[in-house]
Amino acid sequence: MHYTFDIERGNFTDAGQASSSVKRTLKQLGVDPANIKRTVVALFEAEINAVAHAYGGKIDVDIDGEKIVMVVADEGPGIPNLDLAMQEGWSTASAKVREMGYGAGMGLPNIKKNTDDLKIDTKVGVGTTVTMTVYLT
Amino acid sequence: MTVKEIIEKLDLQCLNEANLDTEVTGAYASDLLSDVMGNARSGQMWITMQTHKNVTAIASLKDIPAVIIVKNGVPDEDMLEHAKDEDICILVSKEATFEVCGKLWELIK
Ligand SMILES: Nc1ncnc2c1ncn2[C@@H]1O[C@H](COP(=O)(O)OP(=O)(O)O)[C@@H](O)[C@H]1O
Ligand SMILES: [Mg+2]
Numbered sequence: 001m002h003y004t005f006d007i008e009r010g011n012f013t014d015a016g017q018a019s020s021s022v023k024r025t026l027k028q029l030g031v032d033p034a035n036i037k038r039t040v041v042a043l044f045e046a047e048i049n050a051v052a053h054a055y056g057g058k059i060d061v062d063i064d065g066e067k068i069v070m071v072v073a074d075e076g077p078g079i080p081n082l083d084l085a086m087q088e089g090w091s092t093a094s095a096k097v098r099e100m101g102y103g104a105g106m107g108l109p110n111i112k113k114n115t116d117d118l119k120i121d122t123k124v125g126v127g128t129t130v131t132m133t134v135y136l137t
Numbered sequence: 138m139t140v141k142e143i144i145e146k147l148d149l150q151c152l153n154e155a156n157l158d159t160e161v162t163g164a165y166a167s168d169l170l171s172d173v174m175g176n177a178r179s180g181q182m183w184i185t186m187q188t189h190k191n192v193t194a195i196a197s198l199k200d201i202p203a204v205i206i207v208k209n210g211v212p213d214e215d216m217l218e219h220a221k222d223e224d225i226c227i228l229v230s231k232e233a234t235f236e237v238c239g240k241l242w243e244l245i246k
């Protein structure tokens with residue numbers, strides 16, 4: 001099964017809709033709760049990053065019997081130093097984003113912890129594509 | 138202890154009634170959303186001073202039955218709407234996080 005969602009530039013209000021919709025689908029498919037939990041944590045954080053740090057983008061989710069693959073691709077500034085970005089506590093979030101309670105630098109570490117495979121392709125000045133896989137078996 | 142009993146004992150204002158009979162297994166207090174995303178467990182209450190719609194998005198994703206907003210915080214209109222759609226109980230305390238946590242700890246430790 002394949003699902004796509006748009007991420008609108010600057011739209012925090014609707015952030016989480018993709019994660020919420022994927023959660024509903026996984027529940028209907030009878031995926032076990034622990035795997036649903038880690039899937040939605042990872043997807044939500046990636047979705048928020050595309051809104052908070054980039055100019056929106058697109059989400060592709062593929063679900064089959066053995067895995068969930070989520071690709072969050074944004075147009076944005078890219079990540080100049082990925083090692084630094086992966087460190088817990090590192091954040092370049094704006095004051096507005098911090099006021100909302102984001103910007104603790106825990107998003108990418110949360111994604112890493114909750115997925116079985118994480119790939120980040122990023123190009124400065126172009127954008128970032130985050131590919132996350134959760135194995136169901 | 139149920140959400141309803143906690144509302145009574147902590148003298149909370151209820152802005153969206155939901156999950157009143159749900160047994161609360163604990164609570165997580167944080168204003169950092171990724172901290173809650175990463176560390177709160179389903180069935181826990183969430184104590185926070187954040188009042189925007191991402192709070193209910195996270196509560197729903199994490200199966201958090203009730204949110205306590207501290208210091209008489211006023212939830213955004215769209216957060217309350219979303220709470221209704223997602224069946225999340227929205228509570229408000231006059232007190233600050235320290236007092237709310239202390240009292241809740243005594244009740245459900
Ligand atoms: N999609 C993205 N585009 C550009 N930069 C990003 C993106 N995702 C993450 N980053 C960079 O990596 C940092 C760490 O991300 P994260 O761990 O999610 O923490 P936070 O979002 O709280 O800052 C961000 O502050 C930002 O500098
Ligand atoms: Mg983040």
